[in-house]
Amino acid sequence: MTVGGVNPSCVDPYGLTYCDIDCIETCTCPFGTLMMNTTCVRLHECPCFITDVGVINEGDSYVDPLCNSRYTCQEQTLLRDEDYSCGENALCTDRGNEHGCFCEDGYDGDGQIVKKKVFHKRVDGTENFDRDWEDYKNGFGHLNAEFWLGNEAIHYVSSQKIYSMRVDLLDTSGYSTYASYEVTSVGSMEQNYVLHWEGFTGTVIVNALTSHNDMAFSTFDRDNDLSNGNCAAQYPGGWWFNNCYYSNLNGDYGSGNYWMPVVAEESEMKLRPQGAS
Numbered sequence: 001m002t003v004g005g006v007n008p009s010c011v012d013p014y015g016l017t018y019c020d021i022d023c024i025e026t027c028t029c030p031f032g033t034l035m036m037n038t039t040c041v042r043l044h045e046c047p048c049f050i051t052d053v054g055v056i057n058e059g060d061s062y063v064d065p066l067c068n069s070r071y072t073c074q075e076q077t078l079l080r081d082e083d084y085s086c087g088e089n090a091l092c093t094d095r096g097n098e099h100g101c102f103c104e105d106g107y108d109g110d111g112q113i114v115k116k117k118v119f120h121k122r123v124d125g126t127e128n129f130d131r132d133w134e135d136y137k138n139g140f141g142h143l144n145a146e147f148w149l150g151n152e153a154i155h156y157v158s159s160q161k162i163y164s165m166r167v168d169l170l171d172t173s174g175y176s177t178y179a180s181y182e183v184t185s186v187g188s189m190e191q192n193y194v195l196h197w198e199g200f201t202g203t204v205i206v207n208a209l210t211s212h213n214d215m216a217f218s219t220f221d222r223d224n225d226l227s228n229g230n231c232a233a234q235y236p237g238g239w240w241f242n243n244c245y246y247s248n249l250n251g252d253y254g255s256g257n258y259w260m261p262v263v264a265e266e267s268e269m270k271l272r273p274q275g276a277s
Contacts, residue, residue, distance in 0.1 A: 010036040010046035010055055048073035063100040067092035070100070087114040089273075104273070105160045116166070117157055119149035120269035125253030130236035133222040137189065148238075148250065151186065151193040151217060154271070158185045162274040165197065167249075169204065169259055170266040177204045179259075184271065192216035192224045195240040208247035208260040215240040 029040035036046060046055045050071060056062050061072045063084065070084035086092050086101035090111045095102050101111025108115045122129070127146035139150025157163070165184035169177050182199025194216045200207045216224035219238040223230040231244035237251040246260040249267045257264050 010041070047076035048078045050078070065099075067099075067101050085112065087112050089114045105157055107272070116270040116272040117149075118268055118270040119154050119157075120147075120249060120267065122146050122249065122253065122257060122264070122268075123266045129238070129250040129253070129257075131219065131238060133219045133238075136217065136219055136238040137193075152189065154186045155188055155193060157271055159188075163271045164274050165269065165271055167202075167204075167209075167259075168266075168268045168270075169262070169264050171262040172265045174265075178202050179204045179207060179209070181209070183274065187216075192222075204259065205262075206246070206260045208258075209240075211242045211246050212240040215242050 029035050033040040033042055035041075044051070048056050048058070048071075050056065050062060053062060056071065056073045056078075058073050058076065061070055063070045067084065067086050068082075070081040072079045072081070084101075087109065089104050089107045090101045090109070091104060092101055093099070103109050103111055103114050105117075108117055121141075123146055125146075127141045129146075129148065131140060131148075136148060137151050139148055139153060141147025163184050165181045167179040169179075171177070179200065179202035181197040182201075184195075184197045187194040187196070194214060195209075195212060196214055197209060200209075215226075217238060218224045218230070218232045218241045220230065220233040220236070223232065225231045225241035226243045227241070231241035232238055235241075235244060235248055235251055235256055237248055237256060239245060239248045239250050241248070245258070247258060249257050249259060249264060249269065251257045255263060257267065259267070
């Protein structure tokens with residue numbers, strides 16, 4: 001005999017659900033079987049049973065050790081995704097309490113579809129980029145729209161290994177260009193998130209980051225530029241201002257989000273480990 005709720009079952013294979021009040025004594029199943037409704041069944045007869053793993057709960061998933069398949073329990077039916085596999089620049093590993101495909105540092109995605117780490121994106125001017133130091137430090141916006149990832153995150157990613165950076169621009173006439181930097185890093189908060197780049201190539205008319213190389217980050221409440229005034233207050237938006245700028249992709253949308261000699265309709269900045277595709 002066992003107390004209600006403690007008896008292992010197909011729904012609760014480990015018997016972890018306990019009664020809070022009014023527990024009653026019930027029958028227990030023999031060793032090697034589990035309770036399914038009111039019947040004792042062998043393990044493999046339980047819905048969502050996996051050999052050498054056991055029963056997985058409704059809505060949960062299990063990825064095999066080599067990340068070659070993913071199993072999901074849906075409506076008491078075990079579904080197998082045989083196409084599950086780790087994408088390039090993703091690892092089959094454990095993170096927290098989960099096992100599966102996870103992106104390497106510098107990449108985003110679900111571990112199957114892997115993208116470069118985007119840290120700046122503007123598409124329509126819906127997000128306010130005239131933010132203070134803390135906002136730029138921690139990040140703001142929405143990843144599926146406009147955002148700044150956060151200077152702490154950008155520093156962390158770029159300090160893990162040697163990273164390159166790509167800047168993609170779409171101007172107001174619909175013309176696309178890009179700038180690529182072979183080596184890019186962003187310093188720590190103690191260094192005021194100083195930007196450093198080497199090795200420019202691209203299709204942009206001007207490398208508008210030339211005067212911003214090795215400059216600290218500035219916001220309207222933290223002036224680190226070389227101007228007599230405060231560039232981030234005069235030209236709203238945090239950036240690696242010099243005196244003041246040839247580029248400021250975080251400036252006022254429609255006029256101040258500038259990359260010499262054009263105003264950007266859309267812009268995206270992303271990091272990727274050097275040599276990655």
